[in-house]
Amino acid sequence: MTLACVQSRALLGLAAPAVTVEVHLANGLPSLSLVGLADVEVKEARERVRCALQNSGLEFPNNKRITVNLAPADLPKDSGRFDLPIALGILAASGQIPLEALHGWEFAGELSLSGALRPVRGGLVSSLHGGDQRLVLPLDSAREAALAPAAQVFGAAHLLDVVAHLLGQPGGEGWQRITAQAPVHRASGPDLADVKGQVQAKRALEIAAAGGHGLLLVGPPGAGKSMLAQRFSSLLPAMTEQEALESAAVASLAGRFDPQEWGLRPTSAPHHTASAVALVGGGSPPRPGAISLAHHGVLFLDEFPEFARSALEALREPLENGHITIARAALSSQFPARFQLLAAMNPCPCGFHGSTQRPCRCSPQQIGRYQGKLSGPLLDRIDLHVHVPALPAQELLQAPTGESSAAIRQRVVQARQRAVARQGGANQQLHGQQLEAVLQLEPAAHALLHKAAERLAWSARATHRTLRVARTIADLAGGEGIASAHVAEAIQYRNVLLKN
Structure with a gap:
């Protein structure tokens, strides 16, 4: 047989379109040609495959003209994931393995020059789109791919392990059927009890965790903003299996999946020098950015x-909207990005505007320019704005240990369960008629909100986001309706920059 077809998958955003690797052997000048819109990494497979076959004791047809076609031809292909299917196609076309043994299987894996299989990114993405096909991957990639429900995933350590199985020979330790593991919730991050004082900031963290709201912490240097933020993830409820799969799929696509973090909510903290592409994603082909990794x-x-x-x-x-679309001339990719934004900043360039500890050296113009870097539409989209003051030394040293993350998380979980039972999701996701249907706003609370929105010149978005926060505060209190006290607390979490 001089023609063989091997099934594999490419990566296109969070999709994994099927790719047929067609290998044809013909008489002529010895060569190995790759066609089908292959990227540089794919074209380099010619040398990797040749050395891997020879160093594994298999025959490479040096006297043949070999043509490898990656179909469909208009689909971009990148990375070394096609090394393994190309090698198997050459073996099948040259009669070293039976062609019928390849039916019902999909293969992906990068080959080393010795024939060992190296991990490839996107293993979980491939298995989620694999359907009934049996998928063969390098062992590390197979372990993440097996997390997909009902996936048939096999791991191999070496090219010879795959060849032996296709020939019906007993497999060694390098060939394994990989089974999935159930997600187990573990509290992530340090404990909030380490933070002394800052009662209002801790309360804002609790509200943000319960409702899925964004939070902006504003205060002088050393007040504890970063310390609070680092402990926020310990308050969040456990991920559902679907959420864990979606989060792991993005990490797998970026090549950052860690089995030890399966079931843990991710935290992405890019440096402030990060570009827009690093933050939201991009490149060619498009890759997920920090917001999708979160x-x-x-x-x-x-x-x-x-x-x-x-x-x-x-x-x-x-x-x-909870997603980002990266549009390019040739294609566009959509990545999920339903994250909780947690931001921290100083109120001015020197950091001490409004502080009672040290005088501010900034002029009003400097303060205005600094705070003006954050546009009104962006601040409107952050539900909670909290001032984090610097604590006096006496209070810092003598303050008792605060409430633990476990105790706060228990209230957060109960409030989130009320919201899910009522509308099927967190309060932050409420929009339009759905928001109006679940408010149950008391008349006094309605009047208070109307007066605040009018006096503070809130936009419609700011008003709606305040209502969502009030709904979360009511859920934490265990109330069915939203009272004036809930609205009053929600109002104080807006426009904190204007108060300093």
Whole structure:
């Protein structure tokens, strides 16, 4: 047989379209040609495959003209994931393995020059789209791919392990059927009890965790903003299996999946020098950015105004709709980005505007320019704005240990369960008629909110987000309706920059 077809999959965003690797052997000048819109990494497979076959004791047809076609031809292919299917196609076309043994299987894996299989990114993405096909991957990639429900995943350590199985020979330790493991919730991050004082900031963290709201912490240097943010993930409820799969799929696509973090909500904390592409994703082919890596988790942006204006403004759409679309001339890819934004900033360039500990050296113009780096539409999309004051030394040293993350998380879980039972999701996701249907706003609370929105010149978005926060506060209190006290507390979490 001089023609063989091997099934594999490419990566296109969070999709894994099927690719047929066609290998044809013909008489002519010895060569190995790759066609089918292959990227540089794929074209380099010619040398890797040749050396891997020869060093594994298999025959490479040096006297043949070999043509490898990656179909469909208009689909971009990148990375070394096609090394294994190309090698198997050459073996099948040259009669070293039976062609019928390849039916019902999909293969992906990068080959070393010795024939050992190296991990490839996107193993979980491939298995989620694999259907009934049996998928063969390098062992590390197979372990993440097996997390997909009902997936038939096999791991191999070496090319010879795959060949032996296709020939019906007993497999060694390098060939394994990989089974999935159930997600187990573990509290992530340090304990909030380490933070002394800062009662209002801790309360804001609890509200944000219960409702899925974004949070902006504003205060002088050393007040504890970063310390609070680092402990936020320990308050979040456990991920559902679907959320864990979605989060792991993005990490797998980026090549950052860690089995030890399966079931843990991710925290992405890019440096303030990160570009807009690093934050929201991009490149060619498009790759997920920090906001997608924080899917169903936390995106922490320290030194918030120091980020590039283009990077911050790119957050506006995903904060509203929970996904980001990377559009290019040839193709576009959509990545999920339903994250909780947690931002921290100083109120001015020197950091001490409004502080009672040290005088501020900044002029009003400098303060205005610094805070003006954050646009009104972006601040509107952050539900909670909290001032974090610097604690006096006496209070810091003598303050008792605060409430633990476990105790707060218990209230957060109960409030989130009320919201899910009522509307099927967190309060932050409420929009339009759905928001109006679950408010149950008391008349006094309605009048108070109307007066606040009118006096503070809130936009419609700011008003609606205040209502969502009030709904979360009511859920934490165990109330069915939203009272005036709930609305009053929600009102104080807006426009904190204007108070300093």
